Amino acid sequence: MKRSGAISMGMDGLNNAVIPGHATPEQYTKEITIANDGIVNQAAVLKYAQRCYGIIEELDRFGIRFAKTENGDFAVKKVHHLGSYVLPMPNGDTVKKALYRQLRRARLLISNRYMATRLLTGADGRIAGAIAVNTRSAEFLVIRAKTVILCMGAAGRLGLPASGYLFGTYENAANSGDGYAMAYHAGAALANLECFQINPLIKDYNGPACAYVAGPFGAYTANNEGARFIECDYWSGQMMLEFFNELKSGKGPVFLKLNHLHEDTIAEIESILHKVERPSRGEFHAGRGTDYRRDMIEMHISEIGFCSGHSASGVFVDEFARTTVPGLYAAGDMASVPHNYMLGAFTNGAIAGEDAAEQAYGLDFAEIDPVDIARERERVLAPTRREDGIPPNQIEYKTRRLVNDYLQPPKVRRKYELAQARFAEIRDDLENRMLARNAHELLRALEAASILDCADMAAFASLYRQESRWGLYHLRTDYPAKDEANWFCHTLLSKRDGRMTGEKRAVDPYIVPVADDEKALYGKQRLRASA
Amino acid sequence: MPLAATQTSVPVVVDNDKCIADKGCTVCVDVCPLDVLRISEMTGKAYMAYDECWYCMPCACDCPTGAVTVNIPYLLK
Numbered sequence: 001m002k003r004s005g006a007i008s009m010g011m012d013g014l015n016n017a018v019i020p021g022h023a024t025p026e027q028y029t030k031e032i033t034i035a036n037d038g039i040v041n042q043a044a045v046l047k048y049a050q051r052c053y054g055i056i057e058e059l060d061r062f063g064i065r066f067a068k069t070e071n072g073d074f075a076v077k078k079v080h081h082l083g084s085y086v087l088p089m090p091n092g093d094t095v096k097k098a099l100y101r102q103l104r105r106a107r108l109l110i111s112n113r114y115m116a117t118r119l120l121t122g123a124d125g126r127i128a129g130a131i132a133v134n135t136r137s138a139e140f141l142v143i144r145a146k147t148v149i150l151c152m153g154a155a156g157r158l159g160l161p162a163s164g165y166l167f168g169t170y171e172n173a174a175n176s177g178d179g180y181a182m183a184y185h186a187g188a189a190l191a192n193l194e195c196f197q198i199n200p201l202i203k204d205y206n207g208p209a210c211a212y213v214a215g216p217f218g219a220y221t222a223n224n225e226g227a228r229f230i231e232c233d234y235w236s237g238q239m240m241l242e243f244f245n246e247l248k249s250g251k252g253p254v255f256l257k258l259n260h261l262h263e264d265t266i267a268e269i270e271s272i273l274h275k276v277e278r279p280s281r282g283e284f285h286a287g288r289g290t291d292y293r294r295d296m297i298e299m300h301i302s303e304i305g306f307c308s309g310h311s312a313s314g315v316f317v318d319e320f321a322r323t324t325v326p327g328l329y330a331a332g333d334m335a336s337v338p339h340n341y342m343l344g345a346f347t348n349g350a351i352a353g354e355d356a357a358e359q360a361y362g363l364d365f366a367e368i369d370p371v372d373i374a375r376e377r378e379r380v381l382a383p384t385r386r387e388d389g390i391p392p393n394q395i396e397y398k399t400r401r402l403v404n405d406y407l408q409p410p411k412v413r414r415k416y417e418l419a420q421a422r423f424a425e426i427r428d429d430l431e432n433r434m435l436a437r438n439a440h441e442l443l444r445a446l447e448a449a450s451i452l453d454c455a456d457m458a459a460f461a462s463l464y465r466q467e468s469r470w471g472l473y474h475l476r477t478d479y480p481a482k483d484e485a486n487w488f489c490h491t492l493l494s495k496r497d498g499r500m501t502g503e504k505r506a507v508d509p510y511i512v513p514v515a516d517d518e519k520a521l522y523g524k525q526r527l528r529a530s531a
Numbered sequence: 532m533p534l535a536a537t538q539t540s541v542p543v544v545v546d547n548d549k550c551i552a553d554k555g556c557t558v559c560v561d562v563c564p565l566d567v568l569r570i571s572e573m574t575g576k577a578y579m580a581y582d583e584c585w586y587c588m589p590c591a592c593d594c595p596t597g598a599v600t601v602n603i604p605y606l607l608k
Contacts, residue, residue, distance in 0.1 A: 002561065002562050002593075003564050003587075008562075008585075008588075008589050009589060009592070112561075113566065136566075163607035164606055165606040167565065167583045168604060168606065168607045169585070172587070173565060173583070173585045174564040204608075205607060278586075278587070279588050280587070283602070283603055284608070287603060388532060388534075390532060391534065433532070435534075440581060
């Protein structure tokens with residue numbers, strides 16, 4: 001718990017702070033709508049935008065400092081295409097410890113080293129609890145609950161990093177997509193999973209180059225000529241498509257360029273980047289002799305994942321963080337509120353907690369069917385009952401290597417069909433031949449099952465949406481154009497009668513209108529030569 | 532399918548002279564999000580039991596005696 005979550009060390013700033021005087025909730029909602037090609041549930045985005053300032057004030061009371069100007073105002077920076085929402089946190093390396101202190105102060109019961117594996121639902125379809133297994137002792141645990149909040153992070157171990165190192169991921173590698181798999185098997189709908197997370201990262205290190213941090217100081221993304229090629233460094237599918245095109249052109253690789261900045265500025269950027277979010281970055285650069293004063297930082301495109309922090313996918317939730325299963329909630333990177341980031345996790349977590357507590361009040365526990373528990377016990381412990389078999393790391397490596405081979409955009413139908421055939425073969429191995437020799441290997445075995453579920457969902461969702469949208473995230477070669485007439489909708493994936501199914505869901509009428517001439521603002525990312 | 536033991540160089544290194552796990556400290560083991568560190572029953576000191584590292588640093592930063600070093604895994608260094 002002390003160091004869990006997407007960030008184990010800390011965070012250098014808030015990417016999506018809606019602060020009075022700098023932005024309004026309506027402006028923010030409009031920008032996020034445009035950035036996601038219009039496919040958003042505005043009610044949930046607006047609710048976040050209205051609530052997040054209160055969370056910032058709460059964090060402030062916890063002792064987390066935010067950058068201020070000499071007048072005492074929040075020093076908000078502009079990184080997005082239109083508005084200003086980025087707020088640096090000078091002591092962001094203390095955020096995890098400050099939150100942990102609050103948990104202890106509230107005397108909450110914290111149980112470490114249990115991995116949730118499946119949700120339980122009652123005969124009426126309502127949530128009934130969850131099953132967990134201890135990752136040190138393999139103790140099997142059944143938890144009854146009136147409401148459950150899923151906050152299990154991104155599917156960060158879906159694609160395989162180019163380094164080949166299974167845990168060299170952008171996301172905290174502990175986030176292996178278990179929440180998506182659990183929601184799916186409980187019958188919850190998952191939205192727009194074809195809108196992959198693909199990020200511009202430091203090559204090999206696979207951590208963020210952090211244009212969000214360095215950009216406001218004057219750094220920018222450049223090609224091998226040291227020239228800018230995109231107008232805005234804020235991550236969006238269209239930006240990633242331009243990045244991809246530049247890499248494939250003779251002007252790749254792509255770099256983050258700081259070497260034109262003043263020594264004092266570079267030292268300040270360095271002190272943030274090498275201390276807070278991914279502090280081992282300094283050691284990585286030192287090992288290769290990369291000095292920001294002299295060298296540009298080589299970047300590449302990451303492997304794919306699911307993460308609403310940087311896209312529009314996730315377990316489908318409304319503005320109360322409710323999923324489509326009664327009593328089940330989802331918040332953070334795995335829920336479908338787009339561009340959540342850390343502040344979104346805090347804010348939507350609070351919204352989920354308040355509603356879940358209110359709903360639970362007066363409810364009785366739903367009945368649990370012992371057959372469900374017996375079936376899950378058998379599934380969870382099966383890899384421990386074999387004398388011989390395939391280790392989880394090989395199952396995982398093969399799944400993720402095939403995700404790279406076949407699912408990485410541009411998306412080709414034939415490749416996707418081959419992926420589905422290969423995944424089915426791996427599933428047979430996973431269910432019948434996977435071997436775990438101890439509780440730790442069992443943890444990895446269960447994660448491998450979630451990763452395979454996510455791979456299958458990524459393939460299914462991508463084939464279902466027959467158009468291209470969100471730039472590189474869902475770029476189909478057989479449907480290269482956006483099709484507003486047929487596909488201006490959410491796609492919902494869910495498990496029905498044991499099978500993966502897809503359906504369209506209309507985008508709710510906008511609360512904050514977007515004018516026609518504003519809709520394409522994020523589509524114009526490539527820098528045009530001026531006369 | 533028989534199993535083989537394959538060697539791997541692990542990124543997290545513990546200085547046994549500084550490590551106080553034998554005095555009851557388990558800080559590095561407790562803070563690791565990937566749960567890959569253990570206390571050796573032979574030496575009483577912390578060590579990396581599984582090469583599954585996100586090179587995220589809490590083990591090194593939270594160690595009270597500065598015994599833990601996180602190196603960048605060789606494959607991506």
